[in-house]
Amino acid sequence: MQSILELKNIEKYYGGKSSITKAIDDLSFTVAEGEFIGVMGPSGSGKTTLLNMIATIDHVSSGHIYIGGQDITEMRPKEIASFRRKNLGFVFQDFNLLDTLTVQENIALALTINRYSPKTIDELVTKIATKLGIEEILKKYPYEVSGGQKQRAACARAIITKPKLILADEPTGSLDSKSAQMLLEAISDLNQTMKATILMVTHDAFSASYCNRILVIKDGKIFTELIKGELTRKQFFNQILDTMALLGGDVRSVR
Numbered sequence: 001m002q003s004i005l006e007l008k009n010i011e012k013y014y015g016g017k018s019s020i021t022k023a024i025d026d027l028s029f030t031v032a033e034g035e036f037i038g039v040m041g042p043s044g045s046g047k048t049t050l051l052n053m054i055a056t057i058d059h060v061s062s063g064h065i066y067i068g069g070q071d072i073t074e075m076r077p078k079e080i081a082s083f084r085r086k087n088l089g090f091v092f093q094d095f096n097l098l099d100t101l102t103v104q105e106n107i108a109l110a111l112t113i114n115r116y117s118p119k120t121i122d123e124l125v126t127k128i129a130t131k132l133g134i135e136e137i138l139k140k141y142p143y144e145v146s147g148g149q150k151q152r153a154a155c156a157r158a159i160i161t162k163p164k165l166i167l168a169d170e171p172t173g174s175l176d177s178k179s180a181q182m183l184l185e186a187i188s189d190l191n192q193t194m195k196a197t198i199l200m201v202t203h204d205a206f207s208a209s210y211c212n213r214i215l216v217i218k219d220g221k222i223f224t225e226l227i228k229g230e231l232t233r234k235q236f237f238n239q240i241l242d243t244m245a246l247l248g249g250d251v252r253s254v255r
């Protein structure tokens with residue numbers, strides 16, 4: 001299987017001479033095409049730092065990150081902006097939908113900017129919205145729909161350009177448990193049927209149990225890796241809980 005994301009010996013330091021924090025400590029891993037990978041770890045373990053570096057929002061102190069074979073740590077700022085637009089999709093905890101646009105317009109935004117024809121946009125939006133169960137709310141504005149629907153719209157917006165990698169940061173963080181479950185099932189479906197490669201940072205063992213593989217980070221290093229394999233989701237969930245307990249808690253929302 002082709003690798004979509006490859007991190008080689010990543011280090012990240014914050015601060016100056018008087019106080020240096022090593023947020024990421026010689027971290028290496030690879031994500032294959034079509035994987036749904038979770039990143040978990042206690043508070044301060046380096047998850048956000050890691051996500052921001054992969055998202056091209058923050059710089060590495062040393063090491064290399066390859067996305068689709070391209071080294072993003074060597075790119076110039078101008079190249080990075082266009083690379084991010086073409087290759088990455090984002091789903092954030094707080095949705096980030098534009099309130100002045102309908103759900104349909106929000107989902108279609110990147111296609112509209114890239115001058116796709118209205119007919120193609122309509123077809124693509126309808127297809128993905130149907131997949132995510134939000135075709136009924138396309139004409140509504142974000143403030144007229146539920147948190148779960150907003151988050152599924154954000155997923156539709158992230159995947160409509162067929163990015164190489166979708167980065168999700170606590171996507172269920174603002175949702176009640178029913179909406180969280182619907183969202184995770186939708187994300188799993190995108191992963192399986194559209195072969196979307198997804199990297200999701202989460203504190204939540206229930207969310208993480210939908211992943212194929214989980215990297216557990218501690219002090220900026222890989223503490224352990226959990227692989228779902230043939231386990232049922234419930235068995236995987238229990239394994240995640242055991243691992244988080246071993247790490248000293250921080251399982252904030254156990255369902």
Ligand SMILES: Nc1ncnc2c1ncn2[C@@H]1O[C@H](COP(=O)(O)OP(=O)(O)OP(=O)(O)O)[C@@H](O)[C@H]1O
Nearest residue numbers: 014015021023041042043044045046047048049050
């Ligand atoms: N801008 C910054 N300046 C200095 N130190 C930072 C900065 N951002 C993060 N850190 C430090 O780097 C380490 C990793 O932080 P990071 O935010 O990546 O952890 P995290 O796992 O995402 O935590 P949480 O789960 O609480 O969001 C911590 O020790 C943190 O204090």
